[in-house]
Amino acid sequence: MRASRLVQLLLILQTRGQVTAPELAAELEVSVRTVYRDVEALSAAGVPVYSEPGRAGGIRLVDGYRTRLTGLTSDEADAVLLAGLPDAAADLGLGTVLATAQLKVLAALPPELRGRATRIAERVHVDAPGWFRRPEQTPTLTTLTDALWHDRRLLVRYRRGDRVVERRLDPLGLVLKAGTWYLVARQGADIRSYRVGRIETAHALDETFSRPDDFELSTHWARAQEDFARSMLRVRARCRIDPAHLRMLALTFEPAAVTEAYESMSEPDSEGWVEIVLASEAYHVLLHGILQLGEHVEILAPPELRAEISAIALAMAKRYGTVGDA
Structure with missing residues (x-):
């Protein structure tokens, strides 16, 4: 955990220049004292980092120093695809991973492109849910996500109207539609969509499954939406x-x-x-x-x-x- 935080601190300093200890503490979700301890650890490891006292001071790297620790891990590469949806990344347990991945990408950019990317982030924000809606509670989402990553079969209890049914499902994908999560899963020979907020319990089984060779999530979802819309025209x-x-x-x-x-x-x-x-x-x-x-x-x-x-x-x-x- 600390090693990851040290890398994140180093990348923040590389991409932003001088940063105050309180700002680093807030971003890394640690105390100011921990920030100074981490700075000492980096210095002891040979990183040319120093702090300047005073109102205009802060922590910075020696001019011209650049770390080579900018390669993305597999989890970070996955998280980059959710860069425009930080809330979705957080729901899937990738919030911190995404933040580190974005820092690595920024650190790898030349200064002129880094400034442009920062300006875009400051000026454009994506807010997917509709107005006047509270986020739906999805306590099973973490379990569903883990089963999805590892192709594990699920046993779920799903609320359908005024009754609860039990289903064995092969999770094939998760879709965030207008702020609501849906699980696309195979039950027997059928592929259906389940609203995650209505899944009361979910348990990953020891069984694994093979994904259909011809299944493509975005294509399936587009077709399912059209079929659902037509089914509503009664x-x-x-x-x-x-x-x-x-x-x-x-x-x-x-x-x-x-x-x-x-x-x-x-x-x-x-x-x-x-x-x-x-x-x-x-x-x-x-x-x-x-x-x-x-x-x-x-x-x-x-x-x-x-x-x-x-x-x-x-x-x-x-x-x-x-x-x-x-």
Whole structure:
């Protein structure tokens, strides 16, 4: 642990120049006294490090000194791929590893490129979760991650609605979607997604497994998202719409529903309007979306939905009165 901290301290000094002891203590998560002890240890090992007293002082290396300890370990190389998502790296137990890897990369850069990389980090920050959301508790994530790295089979208890089911899973990947972690795993012959926050317990078994040769996580996830979105479209209405307002569909309907609408589009009728199928997860949601299209759309079927929107239109006309009413 101390050896790793000494390397990290050395790389910080190499990349930033002069740094105060309190700043080093905060970054390394140790006391100021420990920082000075580490500096003495580096000096005893032949590293030309010294401290300057005073308000403008700090700890620094002799000008021109550069360490050769910039090679990435295998864990650090893995962590670099999460450089834009420090919270995700921390969730996976790679937070400290990522910080060390980034320092090594910066230390290996020439001064002009190092300054540019530092400016980018100061000016660009990625915050993946949506607004007004608390982070989901994922106490099993560490176990899942370890099993994933080592191709170990898992025994999990998963909360599905109001019941808990037990599953033996082969973990194939972890996906962070809008701040929520999902485990992609094989159960028998099926590959499914499990929300990590709903996994109540997880135990890595002594059994290992072989990953499918044709499995590619990003491709699978993209396909699974599309399939899930389409599965949510449970109700449909046949409508006529003014083609000039088709672009409004993207403002009121899910992307999968918009795609289905365009795929179902007929040739223009005598008035230039086209027929489409509009889909949603429930009739009240579908009705709300259609209402936002106003007079530019007409429901043809089902008749119950047509009657409901007619009743809403009449009620609105009654409430607002006719044009010219006082």
